[in-house]
Amino acid sequence: MRKPNVVVFFTDQQRHDTTGVHGNPMGLTPHFDRLARAGTHLYNSFTSQPLCGPARSSMQTGRFATQTGVFRNGIPLPDDAVTIAREFARNGYDTGYIGKWHLGDTDPVPKHERGGYQNWLAANLLEFVSDAYDAVLFDTEDKRRKLPGYRIDALTDAAIRYCDEHQDKPFFLFVSFLEPHHQNHVDDYPPPDGYREAMAASQWTPPDLVGLQGSSAWHLSGYYGMVKRLDEAFGRLVDALKSLDLLDDTIVMFTSDHACHFKTRNSEYKRSCHESAIRVPSMITGPGFMSGGQVRALFSTIDVAPTLLDAAGLDIPATMEGRSIMPVIRDARQPWRQDVLIQISETETGRALRTHRWKYGVTSEYDQEAPRSDVYRESYLYDLENDPYEMVNLVGMTAFRAISDDLKARLLAWIAEVEEGHAPEILDAPARYSRQYRLKPQDLIGFADPERDVDPIKP
Template sequence: MSKNKQPNVIVFFTDQQRWDTTGVHGNPLGLTPHFDQMAKTGTHLSRSFTCQPVCGPARSSLQTGLYATETGCYVNGIPLSQDQRTLAHYFKDEGYQTGYIGKWHLASEDPVPAEERGGYDDWLGANALEMCSDAYDTVLYNNDCEEVKLPGYRVDAMTDAAIRYIDERKDNPFFLFLSFLEPHHQNHLDNYPAPDGYEERYTGQWMPPDLAALGGTSHQHLGGYFGMVKKIDEALGRLFDALKSLQLSEDTIVLFTSDHACHFKTRNSEYKRSCHESSIRVPTALTGPGFDGGGHIDELVSLVDLPPTLLDGAGIPVPEEMQGASVLPLTRGENEVWQDDVFVQISESQVGRAIRTKRYKYGVTAADGDQGDHSFAYTYKEEFLYDLHADPYELTNLIQFDSYQHVAEDMKERLLTRIRTVEGREATVEPVEKVRNRQRKVSIR
């Protein structure tokens, strides 16, 4: 990096992308060579999870470093408070130019009013990109709320806009948030429209074990979904090519991550909003100053850890109110005390909470039957327990078995502690009735 130069920062943000779409996580289809290279040469956060598996709430957390109950955006459709400080504010305070391109999902309407853009200076976005555009009909709105139609497949069109932005601002430090819709479904079609020719390439090919077992809509949609992932990765490669040609590679931090994953209607009636890995686990990697050569980080990382990580990487003090922690010390091999679980809040499909350790997953849902637009419950009931060592694709729910009761008790106490520290509330969990399964006792860890 140039002496005394603040690093540029780019967030390359996808929507609804599973972790196992990537080669470094075992996908054999060659969908993500650029992400895989990024993970191998930079810092790969191999166990990365959303803190809220639905668009708006997750996005509020990534902008603020707070859990969705603290931002107030605990379900879709709640605009981010204009009093909330976002990454744009923190970077702008340090002299950065700030730009946003793509899907926002934190405003009250489209075009997004200037006061609802989270403090970003340069704007080419849409609140609900899936509603105002289509795969080959890219419509965004500029700073003056004017409609802008961009040519090409939507991923390419937005990548073109991002490269233009980078080129125009290359002489001064910038923070760019590039937010794709892909590989999210196109709502009005309930379909995954890949570029022409891409869906056919992947239809009927390899399928993740949970989808192979449970089906859902995966046989119909997985080819298009994988085709969208392939195009996203090609866009990532184009972005790196642009940085290299502009001699910005050594001066620019790039974060790749997603808001949540996709279970293809195998866990509930739609695509996310559950505690399962297929809803919450996402691909995440960083490159650039401080992150090149950071290696494979095996610790459990939450979406709320990424905002402090970006600020720390840019040399900006991390605000005390942020609820996550920077992973930058982990890249240096420092003996940091790190969390041994991640906490997940679930909304809309249910009022739910979950805790995940390296071995177990434990999920609860509101006990009173009130599953409306509420942010929390005082009483939950047990719903899921998975042993991820024996059952990484969560095909066998162990919550009712007496041989796992001591595991469930340990996970319950972890969860209640997280609810207390994150939400500032006391809650209780009603146990399910246990049955004997004649299995030997298992260890908690």
């Protein structure tokens, strides 16, 4: 029996609430929404680090950025890293990469820095070597290639050509778009011509951007235009697979490296452990995923590689910290982690724990040479059940001290597990008193998660 093909449709800096299945009313993502409902929608999907290079290193290796060594941008992925591409190739797959890499040292990316991908049409820093209507990449032999069309369309055309040319052998294709990331040299989100105006006419603004504003007033319509064109490209790629009679034998995953808070949480667009920077849209369709439904388990970037390898019937390397979510898709009663760890080690040094209900975050003084800190301070606590856009910071409130203490212990256990036994100190936030908040005993973490794993650290 032939092994399934695997395609990853990977966007950059896309918020989860750009999609209809997450409540966006603008109809930007009909293809994503339809396929998420027909296949498996990973409703609670989070980046392990809200920054391009570190998140991508986790995506390719199934490990946290502090484990890969790529804890900030500008650090290449180690040449000997155990990657998803190398595992698929070792099992007889042809592997291809198209688009933005951001795990190398230069452009064109040397062969030894390509993570084991055999076929290559990419750029390390696509946002600097190309533009919206100037799609420039480098091929397997380091030759500069300019592709016709809007950049999203140009990369999609290349992906369709790859699928057409590799029908005789199972393939693993990773298509990495720059959009809806901003175009750096103009600090703008340039959509296809005419899309900005169309988006502005019916624009919906998420509550956090309404309240905190940031740069969304002048950037959101362009950003939404990029999202719409990405969804159109996603539909076109799926249509191509169907026309080539490959769709029923191909696992297709849609996900993103991190999201975008539009300068509401700091002076740029990500590098913060708030929901607006860490929560991404993710779905999978194809063999093993059809009719999987909406899966509410907490899914992390570190789980992508193990999940796709497992779905293809391949062994998961012991080096991978993440875990395949396939058992949960088959049976929702299967045990799964009750919290996820998020790290950030650029612009700020911080760590956060995200449960189904709570977000607990700590930060430290930033040192660009240090992936971690010995001392953190409590910075935020959010009740996501009642405040999903994180507008009311509860940190330090005495009514929530027991919850903060529980979350602190769980966060420290994660850090010890994945950061080589590191045992930092976390300083309590100054106490704040409020008569407005009352908690019931079942609101405390130990009671709120009755199905919580005995060992929440091991995913």
